[in-house]
Amino acid sequence: MLYLRSDLYENDREQARKAKRSFVDNERLGFDSKETYRGLETDPDSEPDIGTYEFTIRVFSEGFISRVIVGDQGIILTTDGLDLASFETVAIALRVLLKEL
Incomplete structure:
Protein backbone atom coordinates (compact mmCIF):
# COMPACT_ATOMS: atom_id res chain seq x y z
CA MET A 1 0.00 0.00 0.00
CA LEU A 2 1.33 3.47 -0.85
CA TYR A 3 -0.02 6.84 0.16
CA LEU A 4 1.29 9.58 -2.12
CA ARG A 5 0.92 13.21 -1.04
CA SER A 6 -1.99 14.80 -2.87
CA ASP A 7 0.12 17.68 -4.20
CA LEU A 8 2.56 15.34 -5.93
CA TYR A 9 1.63 14.82 -9.57
CA GLU A 10 -1.93 16.00 -8.82
CA ASN A 11 -2.58 16.93 -12.46
CA ASP A 12 -0.99 13.89 -14.07
CA ARG A 13 -2.31 10.48 -13.02
CA GLU A 14 0.13 8.60 -15.25
CA GLN A 15 3.10 10.41 -13.70
CA ALA A 16 1.65 9.62 -10.25
CA ARG A 17 1.45 5.91 -11.18
CA LYS A 18 5.04 5.94 -12.42
CA ALA A 19 6.21 7.69 -9.24
CA LYS A 20 4.34 5.20 -7.06
CA ARG A 21 5.80 2.28 -9.01
CA SER A 22 9.29 3.75 -8.57
CA PHE A 23 8.80 4.30 -4.83
CA VAL A 24 7.48 0.77 -4.33
CA ASP A 25 10.21 -0.85 -6.43
CA ASN A 26 12.88 1.02 -4.47
CA GLU A 27 11.36 0.21 -1.07
CA ARG A 28 11.08 -3.49 -1.94
CA LEU A 29 14.88 -3.63 -1.73
CA GLY A 30 15.58 -4.97 1.71
CA PHE A 31 11.86 -5.51 2.34
CA ASP A 32 12.55 -8.41 4.70
CA SER A 33 13.75 -6.45 7.71
CA LYS A 34 15.18 -9.56 9.38
CA GLU A 35 17.32 -10.23 6.31
CA THR A 36 18.26 -6.57 5.83
CA TYR A 37 19.42 -6.16 9.41
CA ARG A 38 20.78 -9.66 9.88
CA GLY A 39 23.64 -9.62 12.35
CA LEU A 40 22.33 -6.69 14.33
CA GLU A 41 20.10 -8.93 16.41
CA THR A 42 21.53 -12.42 15.97
CA ASP A 43 25.27 -11.84 16.17
CA PRO A 44 26.12 -9.51 19.04
CA ASP A 45 29.82 -9.56 18.07
CA SER A 46 29.17 -7.98 14.64
CA GLU A 47 27.15 -4.90 15.66
CA PRO A 48 25.62 -3.54 18.86
CA ASP A 49 22.08 -4.70 19.64
CA ILE A 50 19.81 -1.87 18.57
CA GLY A 51 16.49 -3.65 18.91
CA THR A 52 13.94 -4.73 16.36
CA TYR A 53 13.08 -2.91 13.17
CA GLU A 54 10.19 -0.44 13.57
CA PHE A 55 10.07 1.82 10.51
CA THR A 56 12.18 3.63 7.91
CA ILE A 57 12.28 7.33 7.08
CA ARG A 58 13.98 8.58 3.93
CA VAL A 59 14.63 12.30 3.87
CA PHE A 60 14.53 14.35 0.65
CA SER A 61 14.78 18.09 0.03
CA GLU A 62 11.04 18.32 -0.74
CA ILE A 92 2.65 2.63 15.38
CA ALA A 93 -0.82 3.09 13.86
CA LEU A 94 0.30 1.50 10.60
CA ARG A 95 1.89 -1.45 12.40
CA VAL A 96 -1.42 -2.07 14.21
CA LEU A 97 -3.27 -1.88 10.89
CA LEU A 98 -0.87 -4.31 9.21
CA LYS A 99 -1.11 -6.78 12.08
CA GLU A 100 -4.90 -6.81 11.70
CA LEU A 101 -4.75 -7.64 7.96
Missing part, protein backbone atom coordinates in the same frame (compact mmCIF):
# COMPACT_ATOMS: atom_id res chain seq x y z
CA GLY A 63 9.62 15.72 1.65
CA PHE A 64 9.89 12.32 3.27
CA ILE A 65 9.12 8.70 2.46
CA SER A 66 8.32 6.41 5.37
CA ARG A 67 8.01 2.63 5.27
CA VAL A 68 6.50 0.29 7.85
CA ILE A 69 6.87 -3.49 7.56
CA VAL A 70 5.08 -6.21 9.50
CA GLY A 71 5.80 -9.74 8.34
CA ASP A 72 5.56 -9.85 4.56
CA GLN A 73 3.36 -6.75 4.26
CA GLY A 74 4.28 -3.10 4.24
CA ILE A 75 2.98 0.41 3.80
CA ILE A 76 4.85 3.29 2.16
CA LEU A 77 3.72 6.88 2.60
CA THR A 78 4.99 10.28 1.58
CA THR A 79 4.72 13.52 3.51
CA ASP A 80 6.03 17.04 3.27
CA GLY A 81 7.11 17.14 6.89
CA LEU A 82 6.58 15.71 10.34
CA ASP A 83 8.59 15.75 13.51
CA LEU A 84 10.09 12.45 14.66
CA ALA A 85 7.40 11.88 17.30
CA SER A 86 4.68 12.21 14.64
CA PHE A 87 6.48 9.74 12.35
CA GLU A 88 6.58 7.31 15.26
CA THR A 89 2.87 7.82 16.00
CA VAL A 90 2.00 7.16 12.36
CA ALA A 91 4.29 4.10 12.27
Whole structure:
Protein backbone atom coordinates (compact mmCIF):
# COMPACT_ATOMS: atom_id res chain seq x y z
CA MET A 1 0.00 0.00 0.00
CA LEU A 2 1.33 3.47 -0.85
CA TYR A 3 -0.02 6.84 0.16
CA LEU A 4 1.29 9.58 -2.12
CA ARG A 5 0.92 13.21 -1.04
CA SER A 6 -1.99 14.80 -2.87
CA ASP A 7 0.12 17.68 -4.20
CA LEU A 8 2.56 15.34 -5.93
CA TYR A 9 1.63 14.82 -9.57
CA GLU A 10 -1.93 16.00 -8.82
CA ASN A 11 -2.58 16.93 -12.46
CA ASP A 12 -0.99 13.89 -14.07
CA ARG A 13 -2.31 10.48 -13.02
CA GLU A 14 0.13 8.60 -15.25
CA GLN A 15 3.10 10.41 -13.70
CA ALA A 16 1.65 9.62 -10.25
CA ARG A 17 1.45 5.91 -11.18
CA LYS A 18 5.04 5.94 -12.42
CA ALA A 19 6.21 7.69 -9.24
CA LYS A 20 4.34 5.20 -7.06
CA ARG A 21 5.80 2.28 -9.01
CA SER A 22 9.29 3.75 -8.57
CA PHE A 23 8.80 4.30 -4.83
CA VAL A 24 7.48 0.77 -4.33
CA ASP A 25 10.21 -0.85 -6.43
CA ASN A 26 12.88 1.02 -4.47
CA GLU A 27 11.36 0.21 -1.07
CA ARG A 28 11.08 -3.49 -1.94
CA LEU A 29 14.88 -3.63 -1.73
CA GLY A 30 15.58 -4.97 1.71
CA PHE A 31 11.86 -5.51 2.34
CA ASP A 32 12.55 -8.41 4.70
CA SER A 33 13.75 -6.45 7.71
CA LYS A 34 15.18 -9.56 9.38
CA GLU A 35 17.32 -10.23 6.31
CA THR A 36 18.26 -6.57 5.83
CA TYR A 37 19.42 -6.16 9.41
CA ARG A 38 20.78 -9.66 9.88
CA GLY A 39 23.64 -9.62 12.35
CA LEU A 40 22.33 -6.69 14.33
CA GLU A 41 20.10 -8.93 16.41
CA THR A 42 21.53 -12.42 15.97
CA ASP A 43 25.27 -11.84 16.17
CA PRO A 44 26.12 -9.51 19.04
CA ASP A 45 29.82 -9.56 18.07
CA SER A 46 29.17 -7.98 14.64
CA GLU A 47 27.15 -4.90 15.66
CA PRO A 48 25.62 -3.54 18.86
CA ASP A 49 22.08 -4.70 19.64
CA ILE A 50 19.81 -1.87 18.57
CA GLY A 51 16.49 -3.65 18.91
CA THR A 52 13.94 -4.73 16.36
CA TYR A 53 13.08 -2.91 13.17
CA GLU A 54 10.19 -0.44 13.57
CA PHE A 55 10.07 1.82 10.51
CA THR A 56 12.18 3.63 7.91
CA ILE A 57 12.28 7.33 7.08
CA ARG A 58 13.98 8.58 3.93
CA VAL A 59 14.63 12.30 3.87
CA PHE A 60 14.53 14.35 0.65
CA SER A 61 14.78 18.09 0.03
CA GLU A 62 11.04 18.32 -0.74
CA GLY A 63 9.62 15.72 1.65
CA PHE A 64 9.89 12.32 3.27
CA ILE A 65 9.12 8.70 2.46
CA SER A 66 8.32 6.41 5.37
CA ARG A 67 8.01 2.63 5.27
CA VAL A 68 6.50 0.29 7.85
CA ILE A 69 6.87 -3.49 7.56
CA VAL A 70 5.08 -6.21 9.50
CA GLY A 71 5.80 -9.74 8.34
CA ASP A 72 5.56 -9.85 4.56
CA GLN A 73 3.36 -6.75 4.26
CA GLY A 74 4.28 -3.10 4.24
CA ILE A 75 2.98 0.41 3.80
CA ILE A 76 4.85 3.29 2.16
CA LEU A 77 3.72 6.88 2.60
CA THR A 78 4.99 10.28 1.58
CA THR A 79 4.72 13.52 3.51
CA ASP A 80 6.03 17.04 3.27
CA GLY A 81 7.11 17.14 6.89
CA LEU A 82 6.58 15.71 10.34
CA ASP A 83 8.59 15.75 13.51
CA LEU A 84 10.09 12.45 14.66
CA ALA A 85 7.40 11.88 17.30
CA SER A 86 4.68 12.21 14.64
CA PHE A 87 6.48 9.74 12.35
CA GLU A 88 6.58 7.31 15.26
CA THR A 89 2.87 7.82 16.00
CA VAL A 90 2.00 7.16 12.36
CA ALA A 91 4.29 4.10 12.27
CA ILE A 92 2.65 2.63 15.38
CA ALA A 93 -0.82 3.09 13.86
CA LEU A 94 0.30 1.50 10.60
CA ARG A 95 1.89 -1.45 12.40
CA VAL A 96 -1.42 -2.07 14.21
CA LEU A 97 -3.27 -1.88 10.89
CA LEU A 98 -0.87 -4.31 9.21
CA LYS A 99 -1.11 -6.78 12.08
CA GLU A 100 -4.90 -6.81 11.70
CA LEU A 101 -4.75 -7.64 7.96
